Amino acid sequence: TRSTRPQRLLNAVRKHATRGDPQSVISAIDHFCRHSEWAMNIGDEKGSILDSVVSELNPEKVLELGTYCGYSTVRIARLLPPGARLITLEFNADYAAIARQVIAWAGLEDRVQLVEGASEDWIPRMKEHFGIETFDFVFLDHWKDRYLPDTKLMEDCGLLRKGTVLLADNVICPGVPDYLQYVRNSLSYKSCYFKSHLEYTKAEDGLEKSVFLG
Numbered sequence: 001t002r003s004t005r006p007q008r009l010l011n012a013v014r015k016h017a018t019r020g021d022p023q024s025v026i027s028a029i030d031h032f033c034r035h036s037e038w039a040m041n042i043g044d045e046k047g048s049i050l051d052s053v054v055s056e057l058n059p060e061k062v063l064e065l066g067t068y069c070g071y072s073t074v075r076i077a078r079l080l081p082p083g084a085r086l087i088t089l090e091f092n093a094d095y096a097a098i099a100r101q102v103i104a105w106a107g108l109e110d111r112v113q114l115v116e117g118a119s120e121d122w123i124p125r126m127k128e129h130f131g132i133e134t135f136d137f138v139f140l141d142h143w144k145d146r147y148l149p150d151t152k153l154m155e156d157c158g159l160l161r162k163g164t165v166l167l168a169d170n171v172i173c174p175g176v177p178d179y180l181q182y183v184r185n186s187l188s189y190k191s192c193y194f195k196s197h198l199e200y201t202k203a204e205d206g207l208e209k210s211v212f213l214g
């Protein structure tokens, strides 16, 4: 049977990246996506913005919605102190299987917990299942029509605290108009837009950083 794009991406990591070296995993995936096959990783340009937000925040408890092949998981986890925890949710079992191997190749499995399933099923179970009180940082990169309902669900489940930072990918392309309208007009958020480009292309895209005010 033909290989899938995520499998070919993993092969490129195994071929070109060094085990235990997260930066080499990131570079191998970016090279593959620029020179072989486009894939929906956040990429190097928006990835640098992600890095700066994470480095400034120094979060202990991180939630990622949408793992895909684990590229942004590796970007975030490599910046976390060893005691910190990143929980990443992926709906697609095939993507999750590849992501586990990418995260392991980077040597970051000790601070990452990959959970397979739907975000709306897992968000209400964060406290009792993972012992999480609140998250310090949430990265949204899953189904674009789930950003808003899942944000409201996180509010309702008490998973956000004063100062929790939400960072949303793809707010221009593919776009998340209902989410943008909400975080930009709600009195519960301080929001700002980081203009960038769709990964590995010249098309406009950007990240929206929203601080929950409680």
Ligand SMILES: O=C(CSCCNC(=O)c1cc(-c2ccc(F)cc2)cc(O)c1O)c1ccc(O)c(O)c1
Residues within 6 Å of the ligand: 040, 041, 042, 066, 068, 091, 092, 141, 142, 143, 144, 169, 170, 173, 174, 198, 199
């Ligand atoms: O794909 C999903 C949903 S999760 C991935 C969400 N992310 C995106 O869709 C996404 C898309 C684009 C993008 C794609 C085509 C363009 F022309 C332009 C932009 C860019 C991104 O950065 C993204 O994050 C899924 C889940 C479970 C399943 O079973 C399943 O078959 C599929």
Ligand SMILES: [Mg+2]
Residues within 6 Å of the ligand: 040, 041, 042, 141, 169, 170
């Ligand atoms: Mg994305």
